Amino acid sequence: MTDDIERSAGDAVGDSEDPNDEVQYHVEVGTGDVADAVLLPGNPERVDKITALWDDHEEVASHREYRTATGTYEGAPVSVTSTGIGSPSAAIAVEELARVGVGTFVRVGSCGAIQPGMEVGDLVITTGAVRQEGTSDEYVREDYPATADGEVVSALVAAAERLGYDYHTGITMSADSFYAGQGRPGFEGFEAAGSDELVAALRDANVKNIEMEASAILTIANVYGLRAGAVCSVYANRVTGEFRTEGESRAAETASLAVKLLARMDEIKREAGADRWHAGLSL
Template sequence: MAHTLFNDEYKYHIKVKQGDVGRYVLLPGDPGRCEVIARWFDNPVKVAQNREYVTYTGTLLGEKVSVTSTGIGGPSTAIAVEELAMVGAETFIRVGTSGAMQPAIGVGDLAIVTAAIRDEGTTRQYMPIEFPAVADIDVTLALRAAAEKLGLTFHLGVSQSKDSFYGEVEPDRQPLAEELNARRRAWIAGGAVCSEMEAATVFVVSSILHKRAGGVMLIVNNQFAEGGHESHHPILDRLISTGIEAIKLLIEEDRVVRR
C-alpha cells in the first residue's frame, strides 16, 4: 500500500492538487522567476507556495499551463516532477541558466539540451548509470523551432548535470581538484555545450514516469571568454519566450494528434 502522503489531496511538498496545474509545465529553478514567467500566460493565478516550490497556472492558446520552481539540484527537482505528474502534468520543459562549455558559445546564447551527463547522485536512485538521460524528441524539436522562429542564437547538445556548483566553478580549491578538472576536460572534449544542475533529473524521472521532457538553458557565463559573465536579467526574455513558444507549438501539435 502506498504511503498516505501520496494519497493526500494536496501533494506533500509542492502543495497542489488535481486540477491546479496544466498538462504543460515550465520548470525554472528559482522561485522568484515563476511570477516573471507567469506574466507570459493568459490569466495567470498563483496556486501554491511551499519551501522552494512556487506554482502559477494560466492558459496559452486556451490550454491550461503552469510554471513550478524546482529549487537547486536533483533532489528537489525530482520531487517537483514526481508530484506534478501525480496531479496531471505530462510535459515538462526545464528553463534555466547555465555556463558554457565550448569557446564558441556566447553569453546570452541558448543551449537546447538533447541529453544530459548524469554527473549527479539523484538519478542513480532511479536507474542504473547505464540508463541515458535523454530529452523527448518532440519537446526538443519544439524548442528548436521556437528559437528559430524567434531568431535567437542557440546550440543543440549535451549538458553536464552536476551536484556541486563550487566543485565546477572553483575546482582548484577542492580536495578532488585533479579529478574534477580531468572530468571537466573530458566533458568539453566530448562536445558538451553547457553545465547546470537539473536536466538529468528532469529527463530520467520523466522517462520512468512515461512523461515528455526537454530543456533550454540561457548561457550566463563562459569561462573561455574574458570577463566571462553577464547579468542574465536583461536577456532572460530569450529563455522565457523560447519556452513559451515551444509550449504553444506542442499544444498545436497535440491538438492535431488528438483529432
C-alpha cells in the same frame, strides 16, 4: 500473532506518509491546479518573470522552494513550478506533479557554456544529458540514458527560431554541486580530484553546457513515460570566463511558446491518427 505483525508492517509500507491526499506534500498542488505542461525554473523568483510573459495567470501554491502558477500563453494552458537548486528537489517536483496529471516538463534555467562560439545570453536546448548527479541513480541503472523527448526538442527549436533567438542544441552535463562538481575551486582554493580536467574532458566530448537539474528531470520523465526537455540561458562562458545574468527572459519565452507548439503538435497527431509528431506533419 506473527501474521498480525506482518500484516501491520505491510500496511505501514503501503500507506502514504502524507495524511492529506488532496494535495501533494511538497508542491501543495492537487488535481486541476496545473496544466498538462509545466515549466520548471530553479529560482522561485523566476516564476514572476515567466508569468509576466503570459496572457494571464494565478498563483496556486507556494511551499518551501516550490512556487506554482497556472495560466495561458497565447491561449495555451501552461503552468510553472520552481524547483529550487539541484536534482533532489527537482525530482520531487516531477514526482508530485506527475501524480496530479502533468505529462510534459520543460526545465527553464541558466547554465555555463563550455564550447567556443557560445555567447552569454545564448540559449542551449538539451538533447540529452550526462548524469553526473546522484538522484537519477536512485531510479535506474547508471548506464540508462537521460534523453530529451523529441517532440519537446522540436518545439523548443521551432520556438527559438520563430522568436529569433540564438540557440545551440546538444548534450548537457548535470552536476550535483556548483563548485567542485563543475570544476570550480572550493573554499580557500580547494580542488576536487580531477576537477582541473573536468571541463576540458567534457568539451572534448562535445558536451555543450553544465547545469544541475536536467539529467534527473529527463531520466525520471523517461522512466514514467512522460515528455521532458530543457532550455537554459548561458550565464557563464567557461571558455572566456565571462559571466552575466542575461537571456533569462529568452529561455522563459522560448519554453512558453514551445508549450503552445506542443499543444498544436498534439492536435495534429489526433487529426492524423499518429502516435508521434514528426517532420511530415506540419506545424
